[in-house]
Amino acid sequence: MTALDLPYTLDILLRLLDTPSPTGFTGAAVVLIESELSALGVPSVRTRKGALTWEVAGTGPGHTTFSGHVDTLGAMVRGVKGSGRLLLSALGGYDWATVEGEDVRVHTQSGRVVTGTVVNIRQSVHVHGAALRELRREQSVMEVRLDEAVFSAADTFDLGIGVGDFVSFDARPRLTPAGYVKARHLDNKAAVAIFLGVTRKLLKAPPARTVAFHVTTYEEVGHGAATGIPAHTDELIAVDMAAIGDGQTSSEHHVTLCVADSGGPYDHDLGNRIRAAAAQAGVALRVDIYPYYSSDGTAAWRAGADYPVALIGPGVDASHAYERTHTDALTATGALMLEYVREGV
Structure with a gap:
């Protein structure tokens, strides 16, 4: 398993959680991300809608975009x-x-x-x-x-x-001695922090394909990724929380592949490539279906996107309430992303 720089990722996550960003009022959180990217030497582009995109060039053909959102409930x-x-x-x-x-x-x-x-x-x-x-x-x-x-x-x-x-x-973020992160708004600031952690790793070892990261600002009201995904995207992997509860396989200690939600099934072949990357990385991947859920991937497809879409994410307990995840899930999600783009699955 390729190691994510966990202390760096947690530092970003806790700072993001402490930055208010309800849907429609996300400017301060976007500025925080821009500032961190600037420190890494990575240029970014803010769309007219307020979303943020950056890329890491790959050594070969192909273009994968990861999408997550920084807007929260409010x-x-x-x-x-x-x-x-x-x-x-x-x-x-x-x-x-x-x-x-x-x-x-x-x-x-x-x-x-x-x-x-x-x-x-x-x-x-x-x-x-x-x-x-x-x-x-x-x-x-x-x-x-x-x-x-x-x-x-x-x-x-x-x-x-x-x-x-x-x-x-108020997010009330806490990192416990046992490795749990509990806070409001882990949905979806956990994914955004992982994006920055993955970016930092890819700058040291370029991916097999070009990778874009797209952070949206209107996901919680359903149209975050309806626009703004880079035009040269070959495939979109939405990264969002994996919901935990009775009848679900998701866990606070694992990354999950969501194969279907309220918008229907995600792309089967792309999902299988993600499963293969998880096996290569030694990541214990959970697979789940969420009946009361939709993602930026759903928004992109509904807006007419012509590329395969999949959904992954760290397990989060008590979704849309006072949430909790574990550093195991953050690490596993980052490792899966790194393996997928480095090996050119």
């Missing part, structure tokens, strides 16, 4: 209540119960950041009793309690907060 302010608390509109697909109690940052038009917490309208069990437990967590009953002395809508407006401001959920 929210926007959709209204200010008379109490001064905020109503939210969701960005991406998540259950409101998974963000209850989460700290947030409200990003105002002036650049000011105001912190707060997502709560429901019956938060105190001492006041509401059983009515709290019976409350269905949905958008209409959730609000942001700001960490400012606000007692009216006017007080909140005076802070510079208004409808349309972006709201990011």
Whole structure:
């Protein structure tokens, strides 16, 4: 197995996780990636849509593109209540119960950041009793309690907060002594960190084919890779989280090949080439199907892309909630990518 520089990859991952980037508000995260690429001496191109692409030239013919996304779940302010608390509109697909109690940052038009917490309208069990437990967590009953002395809508407006401001959920990243990484937004900052780790390795040992990395900024709302994939791409491998749960084979300690999701099956031949690369690298590859999932690969195909698409990724527990993976899965994903492009499978 070709070793990924794990300390480097983890450093990038933790910094990315600490950089808010809800869908539509990804500029700071993209700048972080650009800065790291500049330090590596790798030029990059930002598309008009805000995605980022870079390449490492290969020693032979062929062009493989890996796509991942840096945008995350989040929210926007959709209204200010008379109490001064905020109503939210969701960005991406998540259950409101998974963000209850989460700290947030409200990003105002002036650049000011105001912190707060997502709560429901019956938060105190001492006041509401059983009515709290019976409350269905949905958008209409959730609000942001700001960490400012606000007692009216006017007080909140005076802070510079208004409808349309972006709201990011705190990632709370942690690296445990046992090698687990837990945080919000491992989907899909784990893949982006792996991209940089793989890039660093390929600069020292060029791949057998030219490799592009494409980081999208609208995947969580379904159209991230609908445009922007390099025109000379021969094949696209989307790299995203592998979802873990009952009835699934994916694991926090492994890389997974997803052969089908809600958009249907991925390319069989490309999937088989990835299986062959895993065998060559000594990577224990899991294979899975996700019924409530789609990827940048799906978006590219739906937009008319004429090349094979596959999907791989590290196993992530509690997807779209407070997530967790293991360094084993990060390492295995990087090793699989390196083997695939170095050996020209």
